[in-house]
Amino acid sequence: MKIHIIAIGGAVMHQLAIALQQAGHIVSGSDDEIFNPAKENLEKYNLLPCEIGFFADRITPDIDLIISGMHAKANNPELTEAKKLNLDVLSMPEFIYQHSKNKHRIVIGGSHGKTTVTGMIMHVLRLLNKQFDYLVGSKVVGFDFNIKLSNEAPIMIIEGDEYLASTELPIPKFIIYKPDVGLINGIDWDHANVFPSFENYLEQFKKFAEMVPSDGALFAVDEPIVRKILDEAQLKLTPIFYKTFPYFVENGHFFLKYQEKSYPLQIFGKHNMQNISAAHKICEYLDIDTKDFCEAMMSFRSANKRLEKLYENKNLVVFRDFAHAPSKVRATIDAVREHYPDRQLISVFELHTYSSLNQNFLPQYSKTMQNSDISIVFYSKHALEIKQLPDLNTIDIIKAFDQQNLFVTTIVNDIQNIIEQYIKLPAAIVLMSSGNFDNWELNINTIKEIVN
Template sequence: MKKYHFIAIGGAVMHNLALALVKKGYQVTGSDDEIYEPSRTRLDNAGILPQTYGWFPEKITEDLDGIILGMHARIDNPELQRAQELNIPVYSFPEFIFNQSQKKTRVVIAGSHGKTSITSIILHVLKDQGVDFDYLVGAQIEGFDLMVRLSDAPTIIIEGDEYLTSPLDRRPKFFHYQHDIALISGIAWDHFNVFPDFSVYKDQFAQLMKMTPASGALIYCAADPLVKELAESINLSAQKIPYHAHPSKIEQGKTSLSTPEGEVPIYLFGEHNLQNLQGALHVCTSLGLNPSQFYESIRTFKGAAKRMERIKTNGKTHLFRDFAHAPSKLKATADAVKTQFPESKLIAVQELHTYSSLNKDFLPNYKGTMNQADEAIIYLNPHAVALKKLELMDEDTLRKGFDRADLKLFTESDQLKKYLLSKSYENTNLLLMSSGNYDNMDLEEIKAKFD
């Protein structure tokens, strides 16, 4: 029986990988200095929740087959130091995923935005069509109990993040997967804390493209000028497959795909989602499915959690939740809702939560991103700003940065909730965007406004 120890087991992907290894029959232990829900309950149910929070070098024993190191751990972590003393192999989770999938066809979905949605579409279609595959995806998807699966399947679909690999490896995660097929959805500056120069950020994607083997394929969104420029300037022996948004039409707030087989109704909407869908179609056909199979299965795809998720509707007005935090994601999401429901008012709420979004120097990148909203609201948590050692921006600064003179700022979660509850949502859609949770703001009362 293989035996692995997770340093920082509580993370979203880390705890899912731990659960996947338990499911595979491996012996798993772990440590962390904090574990939140749902990770805590899921680890506890599997019998691998650490009894005490903290780092314990005595957990690191010579009989371990390896250490899986999370990004949350520091380089001076005492468990990591003990593992190095004992010469136990230390893997980041992308290195471990590659270690477990060297004999598989590896498909990597990358890009500044859309990668979770594209990966989710592919997973849904493959499962619906009875294809055996492994996967790594960054969100919970309907019909999948885990965000990671590792088995003897011949193919693995991987959401490839450009963020740093681990405390020991400052390269993007997606370099480690050594893809056979790569899809690049879009390039828009993100992760300002580790890529303060946009040219360096762009170059990570150029390097990824160049890694495509001659026997593989590079699928890229030609609607994104930066992606198109890079993909067309790189000399590759591999097949290059450009894509744009899938043809579609909107009638009475519902989108359908225009296909050779007629109109195919779908739950997704918005230009970026139609681009995501077209990219996913190319991946699926590259793996052997035909377009008819894709269209058959896409009808029932409802989306990944927090990706344009319709969490409440009365049929006329809608409450949406989206993971959007970077400027390109924010603009695409707000634009999509307004385009889908042009006759309805749109109230858009954005929580600035990441290091990039809270950084005053990065703020100009948000100019115009909320222009489609009839009412634009920003939420900032002063404590989150202080933890990142940044300056708390005031309402006037944010209004100038977003180029919205009417933008409203809230810095207390209960005050934001009170304001949203005071609004009438007749002929009005509410869009909540954040990679956080508005400091655990309870949405149940807000949902009730959409009964």
């Protein structure tokens, strides 16, 4: 097939392009912005568009299928041309469903932990030599790609994002996947640009739960808000609730506990123990023994940008994390604080999503960074322009976060300057963003020179 992907630069979309090319299809694509690692990956496979932007003349009658990402707006010239030519157009979730409709679809939902839980399940299945397809939002250690599409695998593990599928199909992705097995790993308001109230956001998870068939399975974290929406939903089956997997911490290291045996982990944080419990429920459903599960978890390492360790020596450790919603920011900071209780903690957070750049949503971040010794919030004027959002006032951001030792800047190089001015070793630095800090990178060598 000849396939053209609109918004090919996305984290998943560019991986889908590579997977389709590897499967023998002729693939092209377009986007108005493409950053690394997508840019390098597309270039490696000769899929990087020769010119950045969307152009109607790229859409020709011989294209068999258009796959459109959420980044493609309704007035996108390529979408308009595709409609004129009456070409088949699918959103990414629709395409994934079409591929997997004869497989057993296990969809991992929730406001946080989706990528990590999906990655944990993938890790266990791979170690136990199980056949499966998958779709995950970030690179998982041990896997070359974010997506695998095959004819042979009987199941597909899907990270189920609640965000909208596309401008043409404005419903949550996880509903389009039509789960045979669903999981909800916590709910905290997010994506305020498309779900303007918490009640509206909750409704999406209720619809997701209601889609799970009577011969399937529905797992959910045992939290009051999750129980409330499931009590109100018209479910076809009884949900199975889970709590945090038994664990203990010794000298800052986390261990799972099962049948009087301990299993040392490479990951840390209470939120990750909840993620492990979610992954365990799915693996248990797939007839995987708990002992085998715990042994597999000993070698699991964080997915890309999920408390990913960038640097470490005896006095300094630097992490990168995808945290962007309020609950995710708090959980990430609390995890690092718990792991390094005696170190100075410097937390850096980029406002990058539509929600975080929405002045009305900002108060949701109140005191989310207060467990840090130094907190830095950065936002890009360019990001506001791209998202066509009104400017933000620094004073309003400071009021919204409502805490001490908070710095707010729109100049990305200020981050380095503030860190260099206030750092005291031993220290832990955590960089949190769903974007890329305008391509800025922390200069660790400069920090080492200053403190020495």
